[in-house]
Amino acid sequence: MRPAPLPSDHSPLVRKLESIFPLDDHERQALLDLPMQVAAFKEGQDVVREGDRPSRSFVILSGFTCTYKMTGDGKRQIVTFGVAGDMPDLQSLHLKVLDISVATLTPCSVGFIQHEDLWNLCLRQPRIAAAFWRETLVEGAAFREWVVNVGRREAYPRMAHILCELLVRLRAVGLAEDHTCDLPITQTEFADALGVTTVHVNRVLQQMRAEGLIETKGSRLNIPDWERLKAIGDFDPTYLHLRRDEAVP
Amino acid sequence: MRPAPLPSDHSPLVRKLESIFPLDDHERQALLDLPMQVAAFKEGQDVVREGDRPSRSFVILSGFTCTYKMTGDGKRQIVTFGVAGDMPDLQSLHLKVLDISVATLTPCSVGFIQHEDLWNLCLRQPRIAAAFWRETLVEGAAFREWVVNVGRREAYPRMAHILCELLVRLRAVGLAEDHTCDLPITQTEFADALGVTTVHVNRVLQQMRAEGLIETKGSRLNIPDWERLKAIGDFDPTYLHLRRDEAVP
DNA sequence: CGTGCGCTTGATACAGGTCAACGCGTGTGG
DNA sequence: CCACACGCGTTGACCTGTATCAAGCGCACG
Numbered sequence: 001m002r003p004a005p006l007p008s009d010h011s012p013l014v015r016k017l018e019s020i021f022p023l024d025d026h027e028r029q030a031l032l033d034l035p036m037q038v039a040a041f042k043e044g045q046d047v048v049r050e051g052d053r054p055s056r057s058f059v060i061l062s063g064f065t066c067t068y069k070m071t072g073d074g075k076r077q078i079v080t081f082g083v084a085g086d087m088p089d090l091q092s093l094h095l096k097v098l099d100i101s102v103a104t105l106t107p108c109s110v111g112f113i114q115h116e117d118l119w120n121l122c123l124r125q126p127r128i129a130a131a132f133w134r135e136t137l138v139e140g141a142a143f144r145e146w147v148v149n150v151g152r153r154e155a156y157p158r159m160a161h162i163l164c165e166l167l168v169r170l171r172a173v174g175l176a177e178d179h180t181c182d183l184p185i186t187q188t189e190f191a192d193a194l195g196v197t198t199v200h201v202n203r204v205l206q207q208m209r210a211e212g213l214i215e216t217k218g219s220r221l222n223i224p225d226w227e228r229l230k231a232i233g234d235f236d237p238t239y240l241h242l243r244r245d246e247a248v249p
Numbered sequence: 250m251r252p253a254p255l256p257s258d259h260s261p262l263v264r265k266l267e268s269i270f271p272l273d274d275h276e277r278q279a280l281l282d283l284p285m286q287v288a289a290f291k292e293g294q295d296v297v298r299e300g301d302r303p304s305r306s307f308v309i310l311s312g313f314t315c316t317y318k319m320t321g322d323g324k325r326q327i328v329t330f331g332v333a334g335d336m337p338d339l340q341s342l343h344l345k346v347l348d349i350s351v352a353t354l355t356p357c358s359v360g361f362i363q364h365e366d367l368w369n370l371c372l373r374q375p376r377i378a379a380a381f382w383r384e385t386l387v388e389g390a391a392f393r394e395w396v397v398n399v400g401r402r403e404a405y406p407r408m409a410h411i412l413c414e415l416l417v418r419l420r421a422v423g424l425a426e427d428h429t430c431d432l433p434i435t436q437t438e439f440a441d442a443l444g445v446t447t448v449h450v451n452r453v454l455q456q457m458r459a460e461g462l463i464e465t466k467g468s469r470l471n472i473p474d475w476e477r478l479k480a481i482g483d484f485d486p487t488y489l490h491l492r493r494d495e496a497v498p
Numbered sequence: 499c500g501t502g503c504g505c506t507t508g509a510t511a512c513a514g515g516t517c518a519a520c521g522c523g524t525g526t527g528g
Numbered sequence: 529c530c531a532c533a534c535g536c537g538t539t540g541a542c543c544t545g546t547a548t549c550a551a552g553c554g555c556a557c558g
Contacts, residue, residue, distance in 0.1 A: 051487075069397045071397060071401050079396045094383040095387070133382050134343040140389035143392035144316075144318065144348065144392055145348070147326060147396050148318045148320060148326040188537095197514075198536090239348040241346075435504065445546070446547060448507090448549095500557105500558095501556105503556090505552105506551100506554105507552080507553100508549105508551090519539085520537105524534090525532105525534090526534105528529100
């Protein structure tokens with residue numbers, strides 16, 4: 001007998017959209033009514049793959065993902081991390097063939113939404129269409145900043161910058177306390193995100209710990225001096241286009 | 250007396266949108282009817298600047314632009330080049346404050362369109378809204394590939410890749426013959442796009458010329474062996490999401 | 499006719515890559 | 529229940545792509 005469908009939980013989606021776009025009760029309800037098929041993924045699996053032609057997009061309900069591309073000679077570049085509420089392949093609503101793959105970094109629960117349902121909702125509620133559009137634009141802004149980070153900052157500030165971005169994004173969806181969060185990202189994954197080697201990531205992290213910039217135990221990250229990390233990472237959260245500035249007081 | 254308003258020419262916009270989205274006569278006409286205020290910019294001017302809160306977006310009608318961000322210590326990273334038909338700040342329709350600046354690389358003619366007019370058109374014609382949304386998504390896809398290029402390819406293939414992208418995009422809007430185009434981009438600008446120094450760009454270009462990969466006279470670029478350039482640049486045009494694959498036969 | 503910008507070249511320095519090996523914790527199959 | 533394999537973090541020695549610095553050249557333009 002087939003497993004019962006997993007219970008759906010739309011709240012990460014709503015929370016995420018509200019972090020960048022104001023919704024009224026009616027709109028919130030419309031989102032909650034979206035048909036969603038929930039699936040569980042183990043760590044290290046591809047949710048979608050470059051070249052796919054999906055008829056649905058997905059929301060991350062829990063867990064962490066990375067969005068990546070492979071080069072011809074087998075190197076991986078991670079272009080963004082996904083956290084609860086993110087829709088890493090929302091673009092496929094308009095772009096038929098996927099130009100990226102999305103893999104889970106941890107066990108994940110994801111909710112699939114048929115393009116048809118999304119499309120109908122957008123036609124009926126232009127403001128929700130605007131919210132989704134805006135969501136993809138914010139994602140685009142983050143890619144631009146990622147280019148700057150990889151192209152123009154050395155490994156040390158580059159790492160600082162990514163840590164800042166992750167903390168702020170996690171805070172925006174309620175997944176981080178003031179200066180602490182769970183960040184289950186391995187050094188290899190950071191390496192592929194920063195465009196450096198694992199060895200170098202290791203040395204950078206050690207130096208950051210030595211200088212009291214960060215504290216880690218297990219996957220727990222703590223940032224003792226947020227202002228200093230921000231300064232070193234040359235981090236300005238404007239590009240995340242959050243409604244409430246989550247720059248952390 | 251004030252100068253007469255410049256004559257507007259919507260055709261670059263229509264041509265660009267049609268390269269990624271099928272339009273019918275009615276939709277084409279709706280675009281042609283968009284109120285547009287044309288302005289001429291000299292070379293090296295900012296059209297819009299990071300931090301601006303524009304009430305309009307612009308289409309490049311002629312000329313070349315670059316979209317860039319500055320780091321805290323004054324380094325510039327170009328995140329994309331703009332050619333006729335592109336709308337480098339279309340995102341500002343939904344994101345109030347600009348996270349990028351756009352500068353002209355050559356004298357440019359640009360057409361400003363009020364957000365209000367765009368917004369009305371999108372509400373009346375959902376398919377045109379979809380076309381604009383798609384336009385921003387394609388731009389996002391190009392940023393992702395730019396991250397990969399800067400993060401994971403060495404300077405030589407990185408340059409090859411950018412040249413491939415530019416040729417294909419120019420072809421898509423009718424600004425390039427098969428393997429030749431006008432590319433008025435200085436070595437300094439390439440440096441800021443690739444995340445390397447001008448000196449290094451110079452050496453890379455010389456090597457490419459020496460190996461017969463490219464030929465240049467003035468701003469004229471010719472590519473004698475397209476397949477080889479593509480292979481070296483690890484270039485696959487899928488991410489540009491063109492309707493007709495402009496991969497150049 | 500100078501002056502500045504874009505291009506070019508050479509010498510030298512360094513951030514980060516490569517290669518190789520080891521420790522440690524954990525899950526697993528014999 | 530132990531041995532072993534494997535993933536992740538760590539370390540050291542050495543190498544290289546690219547940066548940095550400095551200078552010269554030619555041409556377009558005021």
